[in-house]
Amino acid sequence: MESPCSWPENISDRTKAIEELVKGRELALQLRGILNKLSSENNNNDDDGDGVVLDQDLVLKILSSFTNSLSILKNGGGGGSGEYQSDHEVSQIQTNATHLNWDGRKSEDSGDSSKTSSILNKDRRGCYKRRKCSDSVIKDSPNLVDDGHAWRKYGQKDIQNAKYPRNYFRCTHKHDQGCLATKQVQRIQEDPPLYRTTYSGRHTCKNLLKASQLFIDSRDIHHNSPMISFCDDDHNQSNNNNNHNPFLSSFPSSIKQEYKDFDHDIMTHNNNYQSESSDHYILPPDDHGHQLTSTYDSGVVNSSSLSYTDMGTVMVEDSVANFDDDVLFHF
DNA sequence: TGGATTTGACCCTT
DNA sequence: AAGGGTCAAATCCA
Structure with missing residues (x-):
């Protein structure tokens, strides 16, 4: 199956794309030269210099964009730079690919x-794809x-x-609302315990x-952030009272159930997590692209260092840093 | 009794 | 062929 997220497999198409980008970069360079000339003239006249500076800034951004695109294309695109992989447009393409792969699974029982x-009568060939992209x-x-x-947990595998x-977890609303979100959770380290959620x-x-029941952080609502805030007046109080956790009190039983029998160790740590009072929780990206x-x-931000892996995934590693106020990362 | 979890089997990708 | 993702029957549980 042709993957919409794949890079141009046709070498000549890719070469043409590179040629177009090179041409665009050359034109941008010419434009920068013209603007430089204008800038020096304007400096003599001391007239409207700010506008030229802004134009030059714009040109620099354009050049940077061309350069990044070229470097990605020349590197084959797979494990590209962060500049590329944070690109919302490409991310959306990849998401569409995911959705295409997931459609119509139930209808495969053609008989x-x-x-x-009885089990083998269900011909599942082609009914799902590994979500490569x-x-x-x-x-x-x-x-x-x-x-x-x-x-809802739907599977568990020993990984080599x-x-x-x-x-393996899927959204509880997969069937009633067609929600295609899934996640994988795996413990990756014993001491200190470390869990990887994909x-x-x-x-x-x-x-x-x-x-x-949740309060969307109004400071970020214009950016469609997935940030969910539990800020309330007894913020400090809840911090001092581990028994009061907004998750435990607000979420339906399905949420609490999720980790109930996950793994004894995992549950232990999950309970530790749940006893921590955190005002904001990281959510997966929404329909508007990567937003973390x-x-x-x-007052302590559990900030995340971001890195990029193959296939356009985003790595978030927890670290702790002190900030005076909320810090939101969007990309 | 209905929804969630477990687990072996199936199937796709590499 | 191996490894990994998902399904679905069996089982559990509130």
Whole structure:
């Protein structure tokens, strides 16, 4: 199957794309030269110099964009630079690819299988694809971060060379709302405990129950941030009272159930997580592309260092830094 | 009793 | 062929 997220497999097409980009960069360079000339003239006249500076800034950005694109294309595109992989447009393409791969799975029971058992009568050939190019967000965390969505575990696998099994979750609303979001959770380190959560797909479900109980951070609402805030007047109080956790009190039982029998160790750490009072929780990207936030806790931001992996995934590694106020990362 | 979890099997990608 | 992602029957649980 042709993957919409693949790079031009036709070498000549790719070469043409590079040629076009080179041409564009050359033109931008010429434009910069003209602007430089204008700038020096304007400096003599001391007249409207700011406008030229802005123009030059724009040209520099254009040049940078061309240069990045060229370098990505020449490197083959797969493990490109962060400049490329944070690109919302490409991310959206990858998401579409994911959705295409996931459609119509239930309709595959055509019954024309040659297999005899009741299970084998369900011919699942071609009914799903490994999500090779899906956009995903990887989060490494010392504890399990509840992202506010209702997940249902649908599988667990022992992974080769991995000490701990990988657990597979899909959105609870996959069937009733067609939400295609999934996530994988795997413990990757014993001491200190470290869990890797890989979010794939995007939530298209309307989680009305939870939405009504959560308060979207108004400071970020214009950016369609996935940031969910639990800020309230007894913020400090909740920090001092581990028994009061907004997640535990607000989420329906399905959320709490999610990790209940996950793994004894994992649950232990999850409980540790749940007993921490964090005002913000990291959510997977929404329909508008990659948007990550750091979590804010008692004036300490559990910030995340971002890096990029193959296939356009985003790595988020927890670290802690002190900030005076909320810090939101969007990209 | 309905929804969630477990787990073996199936199937795709590499 | 191996590894990994998903399905779905069996089982569990509130």
